[in-house]
Amino acid sequence: MLSLQELEYHLARSVFPDSIRFDGGSDWLVLSRDFAQFALTNDALVRSLREMFANILLPVESFFHTVRQYGASASPYFSMANVLSKMTI
Structure with a gap:
């Protein structure tokens, strides 16, 4: 296991390709089965x-x-916030 200092050093040295648009958001999400399976495939981009x-x-x-942006063949995931907003209590 890396120490925090080792992790910070490694992160500072990470280089991300300019050709990929990285996206971010909440870690509270629900994935469809198709999308989860796509995220586990050996598709070259997903694997990298x-x-x-x-x-x-x-x-x-x-x-x-980020995978969602490039995985057009897989059905997208649903945001947990979106799911919760449609629930009736």
Whole structure:
């Protein structure tokens, strides 16, 4: 396990490609089965994003949001805030 100083050093050295538009948002989300399966595929872009996000702080707040932009074939996830706003109590 990395110490906080080691993690900060590693994060400072991370280089993200300019060709990918990274997105972010809440980590409270619900994924459709199709989208979750797509996020686990060996699609070249998804695989490289998984490898990139494996070593960053708070990856879930950006990984799925970024994959969603490039995974047109997979049905999107639903925001938990959106789901909760439509619930009747």
